[in-house]
Amino acid sequence: MTESTKYLLSEDRMPKAWYNLAADLPGPVPPPVHPGTGQPMGPEDLAPLFPMGVLEQEASTERWIDIPEPVRDVYRLWRPSPLVRARRLEAALDTPAKIFFKYEGVSPAGSHKPNSAVAQAFYNKQEGVKRLVTETGAGQWGSSLAFAGNLFGLTVEVYMVRISFNQKPYRRALMETYGATCIPSPSPNTAAGRAILETNPDSNGSLGIAISEAVELAASRDDTKYALGSVLNHVCLHQTVIGEEAMLQMEIADADPDIVIGCVGGGSNFAGLAFPYMREKMNGKAVRCIGVEPTSCPTLTKGPMAYDFGDTGKLTPLMKMHTLGSNFMPPGTHAGGLRYHGMAPMVSQAMEHGLMEARAYQQTECFAAAVQFAREEGIVPAPESSHAIKAVIDEALRCKAEGKAETILFNLSGHGHFDMQAYMDYFAGKMTDTPFDDAALQASLETLPKVAV
Ligand SMILES: *Cc1c(COP(=O)(O)O)cnc(C)c1O
DSSP states (O other), rough: OOOOOOOOOOGSOOOSSSEOGTTTTSSOOOOOOOOOOOOBOOOOHHTTTSSSHHHHHHHHHOOOOOOHHHHHHTTTTTOOEEEOOOOOOOOHHHHHEEEEEEHHHHHSSSTTTTHHHHHHHEEEEHOOOEEEEESSSSSSHHHHHHHHHHHTTEEEEEEEEEHHHHHHHHHHHHHTTOEEEEEEEEETTTTHHHHHHHOOOTTOOHHHHHHHHHHHHHHHHHTTOOOSSSSEEEHHHHHHHHHHHHHHHHHHHHHHOSSSEEEEEESSHHHHHHHHHHHHTTTTOEEEEEEEEETTSHHHHHOOOOEESTTTTSSSSEEEBBBBBOOOOOOOOSSSOOSSSOOOOHHHHHHTSOOOOOEOOHHHHHOOOOOOOOHOOOOOOOOHHHHHHHHHHHHHHHHHTTTOOOEEEEEEEEBTTTTTHHHHHHTOOOOOOOOHHHHHHHHHHOOOTOOOO
16 A cells, blocks of 8 residues: 555535634733724724624634635635645655645645635625725735635725836736736825825835725725735634644544644744644643744744834734834845734734744745755745745754654645746845844834833
C-alpha cells in the first residue's frame, strides 16, 4: 500500500460553524475605543460602516457561530481545501519530522482571503446593502471581495494604492473580471483623495489614504458599507474554517501536530489555522503555535501592546494590539500583505496569554525557503506564505538535530502566481534585506495616542 499525499475531506464534512476564540480566552478581548473620548465603542457606534451581522460577531463571546448555508454554498466552490503531506520536502531535508500543510491557494482568488470576503458579502446582502467599498494594497483583498461581492449581486469598488495599481495590472484585471471597479488612490472621488491630489497630483498613494477614501464613501451613503480583510475579530472568526477542517483531516492522516505555524500580517490566516488548536491547548494538549513575521515589520516581536489607530490616517477607532505605531512606515518589501503596523487584537491577546510564540525572518531567507519548497512540492508560494515555510524548515532541521519525529502543520496561505516579479528580483540578486530601524520605531511609538482606558 502506498502512503497518501493528500488528505481530502468530502463537501458534506465541511464545518458547519466557525470557532470563536473569545469564548475561551482567559480574559476578555478589549473593545475598540473612541479616540476622542476613550469610551468603548459597541456595534451601534460602528453601524455606519459595517452590517449588524458582522458587528454582532465582532463583539460575540459565543463559542460556535453557524456558517450560513449560502456562505457554505459558495465555500463549496473550493472548500474543503486539501491537507497535504510534504513528503518530498521531508526527504530533501532528511528530517524525521512529519510536515503537513493546509493549502488555501486553491480558492478562486488564490489565497485564504475569500473565506472572510464571502461571509462579509453575505451579511451585507442580507441587510439590504447595495455597494461595498474597500481598499487594497497589492490587490489580494480587493480581488477576494470583488469575487465575493459579485456572487451576492453587490457593486464592489476597490481603492487601490496608486503605485500598486500601476505596477500590478494583473490583480486589477482580476478585480475587473469579477465585475468590480478598481480606482487608483488618491482619487478625485473623495474629499480625502482631492486634498492629497491638490498638493501632490503625482502622489503614489498609501494604504492609509486608500482606507480614508473607502471609509469616507461608506459613511456618506446609506446603501454603502466598508469591508476589511484582516485584523478584526470577525475576520479571524471566518478564517477558523481552515483550522476546523485541518483537525478533521489530520485525524484521517492519523497524525496530530506538535507545532502549528502561519505567517502573520494582520493575523487572519494564522488565526484561522491556529485558534482551534489553541482551544485544545487550553484543554491540556501540548501544541506550540508560531506566528511568523518579516524582520522589516516586526509587530509581535518588537511592538508593545497598546491602544492604537488601525490606519495611518488616524480615522479608525483605537484597538488594543501589538503595534509599531500607526506612523510606522515599513520599508517596501515583496510580502506586501505582511506590511501592517498592527496585529489582530485576538492574536495579540493569544500572545499575552502565552498561547503562542512569534519570530521574524528576513525576506531573502524566506525566498530561499520558498524556492526550495517550490522545487520539492511544486507549488509556488505567495511571498507572505514563504515566511511560514522558512519557520517550518528551521523546525524540521531542529527535529533532525535533536532526533525528534515531531509533527509540523502550517498554513500555505496562498500561491505566488501574481507575485512573479518578486521571484524575478530574487533570482536577479536584486532583493535586499534592510536592517531594522530601531530609531524610527521609537519615534513612531512616541506618537501612540494617549488614552486613559
Ligand atoms: C493578505 C495575505 C496574508 C497576510 O494577511 P493575514 O491577515 O495575516 O493572513 C498572508 N498570506 C497571503 C497569501 C495573503 O494574501
